[in-house]
Amino acid sequence: MxxxxxxxxxxxxxxxxxxxxxxxxxxxxxxxxxxxxxxxxxxxxxxxxxxxxxxxxxxxxxxxxxxxxxxxxxxxxxAAPAMPLGGYSLYSGFYLNELLVRLLSVEHQAEGLFLDYHRALLALAKQFCSSHLRYFEMALLLELGALPSLSYDTQGDLLDKHCQYRFITESGFLPVVTTQESYFSHGKGCLSGAMLLALAAQDLQPDQFNQAKGLMRYLLNPLLGNKPLLSRQLFSKKAD
The missing domain is CATH 2.40.50.140 (Nucleic acid-binding proteins)
Structure with missing residues (x-):
């Protein structure tokens, strides 16, 4: 049976x-x-x-x-009542679905993603927070083999919450000089070690949301290609 x-x-x-x-x-x-x-x-x-x-x-x-x-x-x-999603949480749910349809093939089954998806919907049903999207994106990238290490930098050292990093494609996070003299030349485009560690621990703080969003989008874009995500347009219309 x-x-x-x-x-x-x-x-x-x-x-x-x-x-x-x-x-x-x-x-x-x-x-x-x-x-x-x-x-x-x-x-x-x-x-x-x-x-x-x-x-x-x-x-x-x-x-x-x-x-x-x-x-x-x-x-x-x-199996249970439908998840009560509305507003940004509803748009977020459509975004997660579109990511899965676009990036997850039948051949790549990704057994563990069901629970990550289920938890994301439960969290969004309680209250919208963009951090729930970042954690699911991280789980999806890990499943696809496209998530860089969030523990070690390109030199094999543990990520430091006091350091700044640049992401190097196919290498990982490269530490950069963060002295006062070099801040203005290196600060733009850098990622804080504190944000990377918080992302790994699923404990992002509000002041880290934008940086985490930029990183996830940068990592997802090569996988998604040139075709835009329709669900992202919902957020833009809501903002209008």
Whole structure:
């Protein structure tokens, strides 16, 4: 008998008249793409086949779905009420989903990301804070092998909260001189050791948010390519 698994819908699109193709994040598995019939009337699953709705799902490999490189959903039900996201927290949830759909392939399953994602949604449901996005971005980059060491610098020494660093692609964080004389030449574009250590410990302070955001965006941009993230535009419209 097939096992029931916990999951979330990341995105779905219509497939034929009564079916949809769904991108899912499944506990213990990672990214799964599947096909399911949505049904109609009281038997319709449209109301639960939505982002941020905790689900319990059962899969099989029917021939049609298998030929399309997809799994087939044989049973799906709500596991708990949908996460109550609104405002910036809702936009943040869409941002996390878009990151996962864009960067996480079915071949790279990323078993551990489900819990990081679930925790991020729980935190955002309580109160919006950009630090929750940074911690998930960090977990995603680690899973993709694109997160530099947040413990040691390029010289093999432990990061120092009193030092400033520059990020060197494919090398890590290079310590820079921070004397008063050199501050103006080296300060711009530098990252504080205190911020890097706080990021690693998931203990960012408000005055470190912008620097952490800049670092995460710099690390993610090469993976995302030139196509802009639609979810980032939601934040811009909200700010207007």
């Amino acid at each position: 097939a096992t029931m698994q916990r999951g979330y819908v990341l995105h779905h699109r219509q497939f034929r008249e009564s079916s949809v193709i769904v991108n899912l994040l499944i506990e213990g598995v990672g990214r799964v793409d599947a096909i399911t019939r949505v049904g109609s009337g009281k038997r319709s699953i449209k109301s639960i086949l939505q982002p941020f709705q905790p689900l319990i799902i059962q899969f099989s490999a029917k021939s049609e779905a298998k030929n399309l490189g997809l799994k087939n959903i044989t049973h799906i039900e709500a």
